[in-house]
Amino acid sequence: MKTYKNQLSILSLIVGLALISSACSTQTKEKEKKLSDDFEQQKEELVEKLESIEEDIDDSIDEVKDNMNIDEGPIERNFEKTMSDLEDRKEEVGEALKEVRSSTKKDWKKVKSEVSETYDQIENKFENTKEDIKERLEEITNS
Helix, strand or coil: CCHHHHHHHHHHHHHHHHHHHHHHHHHHHHHHHHHHHHHHHHHHHHHHHHHHHHHHHHHHHHHHHHHHHHCHHHHHHHHHHHHHHHHHHHHHHHHHHHHEEEEEECCCHHHHHHHHHHHHHHHHHHHHHHHHHHHHHHHHCCC
């Protein structure tokens, strides 16, 4: 009788451990899926953010090119540095996009941190360049 009770206890313990193991495995899989979804979502959001500023830079480049086409030497020279700055910002965004798109879940935290910092720097430089464009255009129209 005692052996039977021991066997039942062992069987109960095994079943209990199997259930716990199964529950932990399910939770781990759900957590991995959530992390994967978060990674993909965060990656897509950062790509969209970078693509948006890239479009803004392209628009500003077009605006500067239009203003350079006035065919007046001093005006064109006035915008050469601005064009160079905009092209530098676009190149920086392109590099950041490449880095984000090629990132993996394994290196995501590092990439996200670096690219977010780079994005903030690009955005600040771009805002300064846009302000510079605005000031130069005002100077030209007031001359």
